[in-house]
Amino acid sequence: MQQLQHAIRQALTHGDNAQLGTLGEELRRVQRAWEVLCGLDSNPDRGQPQPTPATPQPTRDNLPLRDQAHQALTLLTVPASPKLLSQVHEAFFATPLNTARLTTLRRDEERSFRSAPYARAYYVCSTLTSDLLAPTRALLALSTWPLERRIVGPLTQRVHFLTAALRLADAAEHLSGEPELPQPVQLLLLRYSQNVHGYDTRTGTLDLTALRQAATAELEIHADEDAQTCTEAAQRAREQLGDAEQNFGSTLRVVSRRHRTA
DSSP, rough: HHHHHHHHHHHHHTTTTTHHHHHHHHHHHHHHHHHHTSOOOOOOOGGGSSSSSOOOOOOTTTSOOOHHHHHHHHHHOBBBBHHHHHHHHHHSSSSSOOOHHHHHHHHHHHHHHHHHTTTEEEEEEEEEEEETEEEEEEEEEETTGGGGEEOOTHHHHHHHHHHHHHHHHHHHHHHOOOOSSOOOHHHHHHHTTTTTTTTOOOTTOHHHHHHHHHHHHHHHHHHHHHHHHHHHHHHHHHHHOOOOHHHHOOOOOOOOOOOOOO
């Protein structure tokens, strides 16, 4: 069932409606078989096709928030703030995300992980600072990513910005069925292009090829040094932290000193 759910999320990400129907029906069949196997349903005939209206297929609008965050993070491939996740989801999946709920989602995910580790296929988790291995503020990641990708060093946020620019440009280029890019996609990429060194913004138009070239050139300057910092920090995290702390950060304890007066 977890494999089918993962496949459904991927189909939603790529807008493959035909595959969604097939996977949804297969998931319902497997769920019914599981219920019968566990004694939760004494009517095995439910596994056979019935002349009743089909259950509505999941759509982007009624996905749980964590699955919507998963969509946006999977597209970006790098950690992102709730605000950016909302902008990306609105541009490519038609609906913005509730940033206030995204802020509390990470805490909910941590509680779920600590109560039943690895019970879910993935968790929306924290990024860790490279020095203290503490959770960073306002950055979300996926637990299925390598730990190195969830470490934030001095250059990491710039590397993430440039990587996201490349991923968004690729995603925009592969949009099909549109005579031109949707306005939310154009606005998002124009905001990115204004902060990529070497990209000429004077034309006022969006050039995806030029944007990719400029982002790639700058990324090459920072990528190796940042990768070394993150690799070293990830190794320390594996040696010093448990599974929960690797996903959600260590707790910093402040020790107060009481001065005794005579």
